[in-house]
Amino acid sequence: MARLILKSPYIKSTGGASGYLRYIATRERVELIPDDRPPTRKQEQLIAKLVKDFPDSKTLYEYEDYLTKPTKVNASAFITLALEANWDAIHESDQYMKYIATRPRAERIGAHGLFGDEETVSLEKSMEELERYTGNVWTHIISLKREDAVRLGFDNAAAWQNLIRAHRNDIAAAMKIPPGDFRWYAAFHDEGEHPHIHLMAWSAKPGQAYLSKEGIRQIKSKLTNDIFRNEMLHLYEQKSESRDELVRQARRAMLELVRTMQDSVCDHPDAERLMLELAAQLGTVKGKKSYGYLPKRLKNLVDEIVDEMERLPAVSKCYDQWLLLQGKVAAYYHDKPQERIPLSQQKEFRQIKNAVIQEAERLRLGEIGFEEKGLNQQDEPEEYRNASYDYWTLRDEIRDESLTMEERGEAVSEMEKLAESGDMYAQYLMGKLWRDGPLLIPNSANARYWFEQAAEQEHIVAQYSLAKLYLSDDVEVRDIRQGMNWLYTAAVNGSSYAMYRLAKELLKGDLIKRNSDAAVEWFTRSAERGNPYAQYMLGKLYLTGKELPCDEERAIHWLTRSAEQGNQYAQYLLNHLEENRPPSAMLAVTRLLHHMSRVFRDNSVPKSRPGGIQIDRKRLKKLQEKRMALGHKLDDHEEQWPNLTM
Structure with a gap:
């Protein structure tokens, strides 16, 4: 529930601003009546007229209090503030002004309560200034609940005076007034359950000031951040x-x-x-x-x-x-x-x-999409054939999270020695450790070096990993020609994932010349080796008639083989074959859902920060990348995110 209310009406140049200034400076402090007597009939009639004439008055705290507990005290508090909030409209109304002059059980406190930029304010000089002024004067009313005012120390004029002086330039900016032209006076009214101040503000140059809804929001935001600073920090x-x-x-x-x-x-x-x-x-x-x-x-x-x-x-x-x-x-x-x-x-x-x-x-x-959920966790299977006992022992120690980081780090050092001796399995694993961390701070140049050592010894997965590194967006190692050469080498040597990636590049035509026939050939070779992603793509191509003649029988064959390996997209297309819904539209909506998930994830942190500090998404992304470069996972204090490429 909000705990600060700001009303910002204004008095036109002919609206008697000097009279309003005298009124807020000298009006009586309402004395609380120590019982719950019901409101008088005249109060009820006046309240009915007020809410009819000025519907916005219903947003005041005092009106809420009156509805909750209709007493003489609450009626008086609401009537007073409603009249003050609409001074420009009512100052010439005999019915309203009569109430102001005669309202019951009041007590004056001092000659006047005005404060402003100066240490002492002359009421007479201030009124003379407004008598000569021809522009509009805004009459802000800023109200707190009694419990908040007491708890936060805003139940006295001095606190409000310091607050407004501290933010006078912010208020001026919100009203489109240069600081040197900004004029203001205020008075604190310690009244009822909602102590408040009246802040009169205008420009020395008539016609210069302008206050929009956004300006009102800015004033309220600045004051709220200051008044509730500690509580905002607590959040x-x-x-x-x-x-x-x-x-x-x-x-x-x-x-x-x-x-x-x-x-x-x-x-x-x-x-x-x-x-x-x-x-x-x-x-x-x-x-x-x-x-x-x-x-x-x-x-x-x-x-x-x-x-x-x-x-x-x-x-x-x-x-x-x-x-x-x-x-x-x-x-x-x-x-x-x-x-x-x-x-x-x-x-x-x-x-x-x-x-x-x-x-x-x-x-x-008619662009073809590649639905590849989980690909990055599956496309680098380790080769265990002929691996040495030392490799197996060290690899298990590196993966053993029950060991200390120091112990696992020592195992990495020993693995590096094994790699330096020429063990291609150790070389491949060192490439992964330098690429992915977390035991080593990611370094793409070091990863490339070790992948190359293993790739030149015909380690097929290292050849594929090296190709991916060259084709990545990392400017330090990106080399499309080298990447495509190693990708082709890995594909020829039998890597079904290299075959699938090569087929993708041939079909897209972004990195090499587009060749759909060659793409279909490599998809087929990969699918025949059991690659579920290639099987899915072949099935989709046969189903949609893109790049291949439409063939439902072959589509079902390849989609079924992919679905049997857990490919949910293949199963989805099989489930809806009889509905004659365009697969491209079905998958476009799924991609849109995944787009939305990323947008929601990026917005999962409240946008505001303590003291008004904000971190935009670009900076947040850079901080995440920096953390990841140091070995952290994307969000290692929360749930882990599956990789998803569309």
């Missing part, structure tokens, strides 16, 4: 364990849902239909195909697709958890719980919309 520094535990639980639940999304094949015919419709219409769009450049009708279609995806239980629950995480911060700024707007309208997830467009464009162009 992130575990000084409030119950609150932090809720954040941790929400994030764990969210990451588990993300894992489910990553592991799922999406069965959503309605989304498929809309994706096909978008793909067809993208052909009529000239120029850049991103959400901001699309015509309105296509933007609406993209939004509709995102809303359809939100209907999936995993997506909907994940979004709920994200809202819960953000709500822990947002509650300091908003009076009501965060509204659950559709995912398509949530600004934090705009990336999803461009992912929709990206997948629809792939559909339109």
Whole structure:
């Protein structure tokens, strides 16, 4: 629940700003009535008129208190603040002004309570200044609950004076006023259950000031961060364990849902239909195909697709958890719980919309996708033939997590000596340790050296690993010509994974000249050796009629062999053969679900930081990469993420 309310009405140049200044400086301090007598009939009538004339008054804390407990005290508190918040509209109303002049049981405190930039403020001079002023004057009302004001030390004028002086330039900036032109006076009213200040602010140059909703939000944010600074720090520094535990639980639940999304094949015919419709219409769009450049009708279609995806239980629950995480911060700024707007309208997830467009464009162009879940964990099987006893012993010690890091590190040193003696199995393992860590800090140049030593001794998996390293995005070792040469060598020597990767490159045509016939040949050779990814691709090509004549019988044969090895995509296509749904659209929706899982994962940390500090996603990614370079896993204090390439 928010604990600071800010109202920012303004008085027009002819609205009697000097009278308002005198009023806030000298008005009576309401004395609390020590009983729960009901409100008078006149109070009830006046409240009814106020909420009818000024509906925004219903957002005041005092109105909530009055509804909860309709007493004479609460009625008086609400009427007073509602009148003050709407001074410009009521200052000439006899009915309203009569109440202000005659409200009961009041006590004056001092000559006036104004404070400003100066150490002492002259009420007369301040009023004269406003009498001559021809511009608009904003009359901010900033209110706290009594319990918060007392706990945080804002139940006195001095605290508020220091706060406003500290943020006077922030307030000026929010009102589009240069600091040198900013004028303000304020008074603290220690009244009822909601002590508050009245802050009058204007520019020395009439017509210069402008206050938008965003400006009001900025003022409220600055003051909230300062007033509740320690409590905001508690939220992130575990000084409030119950609150932090809720954040941790929400994030764990969210990451588990993300894992489910990553592991799922999406069965959503309605989304498929809309994706096909978008793909067809993208052909009529000239120029850049991103959400901001699309015509309105296509933007609406993209939004509709995102809303359809939100209907999936995993997506909907994940979004709920994200809202819960953000709500822990947002509650300091908003009076009501965060509204659950559709995912398509949530600004934090705009990336999803461009992912929709990206997948629809792939559909339109007929691009072939490669669904390779788990490939990176399976494509480097170790060769055990003829490995020495020393290799086996050291390898087991390196993998034994029950040993200390020092003991495992000593085993790595011994393995390096074995590699230096010419053992190709040790050389291959040293390449992996330098590439992947964690016992060695990853170093691609060292990894390349040891992979080369083993590859030149005809270690087939080392040849494939060396090819992948050369073809990677690591600028230190990237060499496409060398990579393709080693990939071809490994494929010729019998690596089914090298055959599959070579077929992919021939089909895509990004690194070498496209040759679909050669690609099909290598897919077939890999599939015949039992590679489930090649079997799946062959089945999909025969099913869709791309690069090969459509042949359902052969498609079923290869998809079945792949599915028998646990390929969920192959099984998915087999399950829906009779439905005549385009496989490309079915798989596009699945890829979109995986895109969404990554966006949710990247947003699984609340965006705000203590004291207003924020870390954007790019910086967070760099920090993650730096941690990984030092041997850490992507998120080694949370769940581990399966590799997924699409």
